[in-house]
Amino acid sequence: MKSYLDCIPCFYQQALKAARISGASEEVQREVLNNLSEIIPHFSLNTTPAEMGSKIYTMISKVTGKKDPYREIKEESNKMALKMYPEMKIKMKDAENKLLTAIRLSIIGNIIDFGIEGFDSISEKINKMLRIDFDSQVNSDGEHFDYFSFRQHLLDVDSVLYLADNSGEVVFDRILIEYLVTYYHKNVIYVVKGKPVLNDALVDDAIFCGINHYANIISCGADSPGVVLDYCSPEFIRIFDEAEMIISKGQGNYEALSGEPNPLFFLLIAKCPVIARHLGCNIGDFVLENSLKKKILPIEATESKE
Amino acid sequence: MKSYLDCIPCFYQQALKAARISGASEEVQREVLNNLSEIIPHFSLNTTPAEMGSKIYTMISKVTGKKDPYREIKEESNKMALKMYPEMKIKMKDAENKLLTAIRLSIIGNIIDFGIEGFDSISEKINKMLRIDFDSQVNSDGEHFDYFSFRQHLLDVDSVLYLADNSGEVVFDRILIEYLVTYYHKNVIYVVKGKPVLNDALVDDAIFCGINHYANIISCGADSPGVVLDYCSPEFIRIFDEAEMIISKGQGNYEALSGEPNPLFFLLIAKCPVIARHLGCNIGDFVLENSLKKKILPIEATESKE
16 A cells, blocks of 8 residues: 555654653653654555654664564563453353454454553453444455454465464464454464564464463564564565465554455454545454455355354 | 643644645645755744744745635635524524623634635534523533633623634634623724735625624734734734733734733634643533633622513
């Protein structure tokens, strides 16, 4: 996905936010914004927002001297999410359509974002979402919810490459991964970032949240907010290109990969107006977007009740 | 009011918005943002956001070549608001506390902003607000609603200087001005901008909305979004400094004047997080702020029922 002019004011907002989370003084925050003003005129709209984000966060890290300012936030996110794990398991046990429920739980986890919002507020939002009776909702395809093609594709493959997004969210990913492994018997590879960027999950986060019991954990090698292939390791690129099915979590990965020809399924909450417009959906929508947009006819929702 | 770092991302948003309303191509919009990036590093937080806004809109006007891009929007706003005038007069007729009702109507008019929102949406919002039974609400002072000191001050003066904000909003100002003139017998001077800036009211707008039947209309001489005294004419400065009571509409005027020692009463809807924080209120709050914060004890609300 290319960048839009609307991304520019947003870069400033994000840079200020990140500088503050890094504990920078007002002077240093100002330095960050001034440095950004030097970068902006040379920034091509043909680069993805994720790639631009990468440049910005590298600059912020240099200016503030903080390599992993979100570390505590990430640890808290993981703990908060793990507390919700038992309730999610009950939700799965009671669900009529377990695959759809697992997908929805995974998307709910995407609400855990920059960690600026207080944990209480995020936790409350998630609990509210969890209390919704998923089965009472329409369990079929929506305009931006390619559930049937996801399920169809899943039935055709042996393995799934799963691109993580944020810490904490990892626990919600685990629910879906557990189900893909135990019920669909898929081999899952879980991909985290190579170095700290924002609150994105690293190997330690994935292990802390227990992903290692169900999937192999690898790093993409990059520290961009979203898997920007140009910054990834050759090993990861090979795995990515050979993947039969890729589940990609969050906006950053959508920004970085939405133009790629691989069999990608984007799971995210649309959080910004630019992405919502690009997807043609509303802010706050739960999105399951099949990058290939295969013309698969809806099949009967005969999901196992185990 | 000084500027805050949070104003910087907002300047970019506003600049992009203004460039688009000016009908600029994407290349020219980009040029506007790049030019802004040259200005930002030299921008002192000790200047008010209104002063910075003035520099930005002057630059946009130069780059786009459009001197009054909001002209049509302003004309539409005036017509839309005039259609609401009869309903407001009925509201006034039926009101138990007419002064408070006139103040509230004047503040409701402040919802007419940049004109980016469709007129239908603004009109719907206003109609919803008008349907609220003002008398059923608490008619006393609130934390950011210095009604009693406003009324007390009004009783002590012969004349009122009224600083306009947006076109369209002028009709809502007229309701309050009519009441100040006909019931309180005040001399009112209505102050508009000297040259086009955003959708701010000019002399023509004030006349179109019928202010001339109740008040003298003058220009402040400046074209800043908010009456930035440094940019105003010496004639206006003299009138401003001699004013017994100044009613100042909208955020721009609050940004420009909140530090001044004059007897200012700010009437506005808090629309941005920085101003809400500065005032200590919530976004969307109706604000009547007495700049002097005189310690006047609440008096009985014995407003005339005419």
